Amino acid sequence: xxxxxxxxxxxxxxxxxxxxxxxxxxxxxxxxxxxxxxxxxxxxxxxxxxxxxxxxxxxxxxxxxxxxxxxxxxxxxxxxxxxxxxxxxxxxxxxxxxxxxxxxxxxxxxxxxxxxxxxxxxxxxxxxxxxxxxxxxxxxxxxxxxxxxxxxxxxxxxxxxxxxxxxxxxxxxxxxxxxxxxxxxxxxxxxxxxxxxxxxxxxxxxxxxxxxxxxxxxxx
Numbered sequence: 001x002x003x004x005x006x007x008x009x010x011x012x013x014x015x016x017x018x019x020x021x022x023x024x025x026x027x028x029x030x031x032x033x034x035x036x037x038x039x040x041x042x043x044x045x046x047x048x049x050x051x052x053x054x055x056x057x058x059x060x061x062x063x064x065x066x067x068x069x070x071x072x073x074x075x076x077x078x079x080x081x082x083x084x085x086x087x088x089x090x091x092x093x094x095x096x097x098x099x100x101x102x103x104x105x106x107x108x109x110x111x112x113x114x115x116x117x118x119x120x121x122x123x124x125x126x127x128x129x130x131x132x133x134x135x136x137x138x139x140x141x142x143x144x145x146x147x148x149x150x151x152x153x154x155x156x157x158x159x160x161x162x163x164x165x166x167x168x169x170x171x172x173x174x175x176x177x178x179x180x181x182x183x184x185x186x187x188x189x190x191x192x193x194x195x196x197x198x199x200x201x202x203x204x205x206x207x208x209x210x211x212x213x214x215x216x217x218x219x220x
Contacts, residue, residue: 041179043115045079045102045185046109048185050111072107074141075137077105077187080131081096081114081129083096085124087123095115095181107141121174129166156201156202158203163206165207169214179214183212184210
């Protein structure tokens with residue numbers, strides 16, 4: 001996977017804002033809900049969608065709208081994100097190492113790794129992902145009602161400036177088979193829904209288009 005992006009810890013001001021949304025998310029690592037041993041879990045993010053996930057994937061928040069890879073929109077997408085896995089006892093294990101900020105290409109949807117860690121083998125009932133920045137910088141290719149739209153186009157994250165997305169499909173961590181959690185931004189779909197006057201994308205439009213998919217390779 002490419003590593004042409006930058007990943008940085010955000011400042012104290014962002015941490016304070018995120019703490020409002022994180023609420024009761026606990027990061028305790030104890031609890032008798034696993035089967036012993038550890039397994040690899042990788043989290044990747046793409047501006048589009050991951051095309052090579054196997055038939056074993058599970059999906060959430062499917063938009064019902066197809067994302068075209070030939071629409072010609074060019075530019076970059078900057079995302080500030082943090083992800084957790086929820087155990088069966090309701091406690092959370094953090095997948096990312098704190099809040100991650102990265103910039104990816106709109107025209108090249110190759111997935112970028114944002115986290116890789118070992119989790120205790122066993123069942124996890126959900127993935128919870130927080131966004132505190134979703135902002136496209138469009139250089140060309142986006143046309144709304146016959147008018148080219150370029151420049152900075154953020155997703156409106158509301159008064160608190162954060163969005164929490166919970167995928168309740170769940171997944172199993174095995175010692176001998178990796179798990180990949182894909183955060184599929186599908187940017188070129190929601191960019192076409194931009195308010196050309198306000199230069200913003202509505203939160204609800206993004207929420208119904210964004211997708212989480214989980215690949216679990218079958219155990220040998």
